Amino acid sequence: MSERQVRSRFWGSEAFSGLALISPTALYAILLLAAPLATTLLYSVFTDGYLVVIPHFQLCNYIGECRSQLADGTPSPDTYLGAWSDPITQALMLRSLNVSMLVTAMTVLLAYPVAYFVSFNVDASRKSLWLFLITIPFWTSYVIRVFMWNVMMSRTGVINSVLEGMGIISEPLQMVFTIQAMVVTLAHAYAPFAILPIFVALEKIDRSLLEAGQDLGETRFTTFLRVTLPLSMTGVIASVLIVFIPTIGDYVTPNLIGGGKIPMIANIIEKQMLKADNRPLGSAIAVSAMLVVGLISVLFLFLNRRYLKGQK
Amino acid sequence: MSSEKPTMIEFKDVHKYYGDYHALRGINATIKAGEFFSLLGPSGCGKTTLLRTIAGFEGISSGVVLIDGKDVAGIRPNHRPTNMVFQSYAIFPHLTVEQNVGFGLRKDPRSKEDKARAVDEALAMVGLAGYGKRAAHALSGGQRQRVALARALILKPKVLLLDEPLSALDKKLRENMQVELIKLQRQVGITFILVTHDQEEALVMSDRIAVMFEGQIAQLDSPEALYRLPKTRAVANFIGTMNFLPAKILSEAGGIAEIEAAGLGRMALNVEKQVTGAVSPGGATVGFRPETATLLFDTQEATDRESMATVEEVVYYGDMTYYDVKLDGTAEPMRVSMRNVFGRPVLDIGTRTRVGWSPGALVLFR
Numbered sequence: 001m002s003e004r005q006v007r008s009r010f011w012g013s014e015a016f017s018g019l020a021l022i023s024p025t026a027l028y029a030i031l032l033l034a035a036p037l038a039t040t041l042l043y044s045v046f047t048d049g050y051l052v053v054i055p056h057f058q059l060c061n062y063i064g065e066c067r068s069q070l071a072d073g074t075p076s077p078d079t080y081l082g083a084w085s086d087p088i089t090q091a092l093m094l095r096s097l098n099v100s101m102l103v104t105a106m107t108v109l110l111a112y113p114v115a116y117f118v119s120f121n122v123d124a125s126r127k128s129l130w131l132f133l134i135t136i137p138f139w140t141s142y143v144i145r146v147f148m149w150n151v152m153m154s155r156t157g158v159i160n161s162v163l164e165g166m167g168i169i170s171e172p173l174q175m176v177f178t179i180q181a182m183v184v185t186l187a188h189a190y191a192p193f194a195i196l197p198i199f200v201a202l203e204k205i206d207r208s209l210l211e212a213g214q215d216l217g218e219t220r221f222t223t224f225l226r227v228t229l230p231l232s233m234t235g236v237i238a239s240v241l242i243v244f245i246p247t248i249g250d251y252v253t254p255n256l257i258g259g260g261k262i263p264m265i266a267n268i269i270e271k272q273m274l275k276a277d278n279r280p281l282g283s284a285i286a287v288s289a290m291l292v293v294g295l296i297s298v299l300f301l302f303l304n305r306r307y308l309k310g311q312k
Numbered sequence: 313m314s315s316e317k318p319t320m321i322e323f324k325d326v327h328k329y330y331g332d333y334h335a336l337r338g339i340n341a342t343i344k345a346g347e348f349f350s351l352l353g354p355s356g357c358g359k360t361t362l363l364r365t366i367a368g369f370e371g372i373s374s375g376v377v378l379i380d381g382k383d384v385a386g387i388r389p390n391h392r393p394t395n396m397v398f399q400s401y402a403i404f405p406h407l408t409v410e411q412n413v414g415f416g417l418r419k420d421p422r423s424k425e426d427k428a429r430a431v432d433e434a435l436a437m438v439g440l441a442g443y444g445k446r447a448a449h450a451l452s453g454g455q456r457q458r459v460a461l462a463r464a465l466i467l468k469p470k471v472l473l474l475d476e477p478l479s480a481l482d483k484k485l486r487e488n489m490q491v492e493l494i495k496l497q498r499q500v501g502i503t504f505i506l507v508t509h510d511q512e513e514a515l516v517m518s519d520r521i522a523v524m525f526e527g528q529i530a531q532l533d534s535p536e537a538l539y540r541l542p543k544t545r546a547v548a549n550f551i552g553t554m555n556f557l558p559a560k561i562l563s564e565a566g567g568i569a570e571i572e573a574a575g576l577g578r579m580a581l582n583v584e585k586q587v588t589g590a591v592s593p594g595g596a597t598v599g600f601r602p603e604t605a606t607l608l609f610d611t612q613e614a615t616d617r618e619s620m621a622t623v624e625e626v627v628y629y630g631d632m633t634y635y636d637v638k639l640d641g642t643a644e645p646m647r648v649s650m651r652n653v654f655g656r657p658v659l660d661i662g663t664r665t666r667v668g669w670s671p672g673a674l675v676l677f678r
């Protein structure tokens with residue numbers, strides 16, 4: 001076979017058309033995801049200079065004490081602690097985990113009944129209308145939605161003025177700048193993301209299975225526990241991950257609702273990257289956070305593996 | 313003989329509306345204990361609806377349903393002594409075969425070991441011994457159906473309801489399962505109620521059949537009675553094939569009806585055994601099944617009567633040949649089925665032939 005034949009075979013092949021089809025997406029993914037990720041990984045093991053990152057390998061951004069280089073190239077007299085050694089970073093990581101777990105639990109627990117209602121109680125012809133209504137919050141930007149909660153919950157906000165006007169409280173309630181306020185805000189912001197996968201999983205359940213459950217002696221409720229819930233776990237698991245992973249890294253809500261007083265891990269990454277001009281440390285914290293989230297997610301999937309096995 | 317069996321299910325003037333749609337229009341029927349009963353009818357006639365009123369998935373608008381002498385109005389499916397084999401089988405995809413079969417045993421007070429043994433026995437009964445540990449979603453259609461049967465039968469219901477359980481299987485497997493279901497029913501002695509739109513299936517399997525049209529039971533009889541003496545032309549047409557000829561009743565006295573039918577001439581029929589139906593305004597009709605008439609070859613003599621006819625169409629089936637023949641003096645061709653015995657030729661279209669028939673095989677619809 002001549003080289004030309006081989007080449008024309010390749011250009012006409014299915015493999016080529018497949019590659020051609022995914023190439024824009026692949027390029028986009030490489031440029032916007034893989035490249036920054038690789039840069040972050042590299043930065044996290046480099047040395048911090050004055051406004052630059054010096055490609056000098058070290059692991060102290062992760063663990064131990066580190067020195068930046070000054071503008072003239074000499075090591076700074078002051079040291080800083082690596083991501084895993086710094087108690088502040090540790091505390092922020094724990095707080096972020098704490099907040100996002102609370103948010104996840106609250107979002108998924110509230111999303112399930114909504115998804116269940118739309119799937120089982122809404123007339124088939126109305127379902128798309130309901131889904132459309134559920135996505136309405138997405139019509140405004142995330143920042144505006146978060147800020148709206150600030151308007152609702154601030155000292156002079158809607159909730160406080162109404163309660164005061166009705167004489168139920170005399171002093172405005174302290175709602176903003178609390179973790180609870182952040183949890184409420186985030187749960188609201190992510191609710192549609194949690195509802196949709198659960199809804200899809202519920203929709204896929206063959207309704208005759210529920211009748212079979214009752215036919216075999218179970219009540220509606222025990223049928224739910226023994227049939228509906230396990231069969232919808234794929235959706236619940238998807239919802240948990242979809243909410244948990246991004247909320248850990250959320251940095252808008254701590255700023256707008258927490259007023260910067262309750263920073264989370266993303267806020268300290270931002271600070272190191274920009275204000276403190278320590279991109280290697282910022283990168284190391286970012287990579288560490290990613291690892292923690294990744295590990296927890298994998299562990300979560302592992303614990304729920306029996307629900308994810310192939311089902312028809 | 314079967315009339316001695318006690319009553320298991322009784323419908324008394326059952327009506328069911330879906331909104332404006334009148335799905336069940338006055339069902340009256342009795343199903344006996346231990347009977348293999350079929351609900352047969354065309355698509356949309358309300359068979360599934362009637363079955364679901366027994367299971368408790370569908371409430372009724374008026375009337376009474378009694379199961380084992382008890383009015384079941386308001387009793388939820390989980391408290392009824394019935395179990396169902398769903399058309400889709402409804403096998404729980406997240407459970408193994410044995411978990412599926414044992415699903416209904418949760419509240420059973422027996423020990424774990426006893427329950428496991430019961431599951432094994434149920435699986436063996438439907439020919440799935442050793443399949444217990446398999447994932448239910450990895451089963452073939454026929455195996456799913458057996459799991460569904462085992463899962464229902466393990467609860468020893470008084471009535472087993474089957475909604476077109478064989479329609480998803482291919483022909484060969486379906487015929488095997490028909491035989492197995494009959495055997496199983498004899499073995500366990502439970503009342504089986506089968507929904508089907510396949511008349512052959514109903515004839516093969518049932519002790520009695522209720523033929524339904526448009527929400528009503530048109531006729532409830534044994535397979536033989538349904539085939540021999542259908543009450544209406546609609547039932548006659550739904551079960552097998554029947555030829556119809558216009559007829560006139562000349563006189564009716566002493567249990568004998570004198571009639572004259574187009575193409576066949578005058579004859580006397582036994583009113584009790586051969587005359588059926590209410591008086592219809594369109595005039596009377598006689599009917600006969602294709603296999604009760606015969607084409608007479610060469611010097612063959614008719615056992616009873618004969619008429620002249622012309623062959624209009626020939627359909628060759630290997631073991632059988634179906635002839636559409638037009639009797640002299642009639643407008644529509646009649647179907648006659650002939651067994652292809654050795655040495656008998658297949659006639660050509662246009663051949664003149666004699667048709668042998670017996671007045672005793674005719675049915676008169678008034």
Ligand SMILES: Nc1ncnc2c1ncn2[C@@H]1O[C@H](COP(=O)(O)OP(=O)(O)OP(=O)(O)O)[C@@H](O)[C@H]1O
Pocket residue numbers: 330333335353354355356357358359360361362509
């Ligand atoms: N939930 C429902 N709402 C409205 N109409 C219904 C409902 N269920 C059934 N029907 C109507 O009632 C009639 C009888 O339905 P049913 O399912 O009992 O028919 P069937 O005899 O079982 O037919 P098939 O052989 O096609 O299964 C049909 O015309 C159907 O459209």
Ligand SMILES: [Mg+2]
Pocket residue numbers: 359360361
């Ligand atoms: Mg049906």
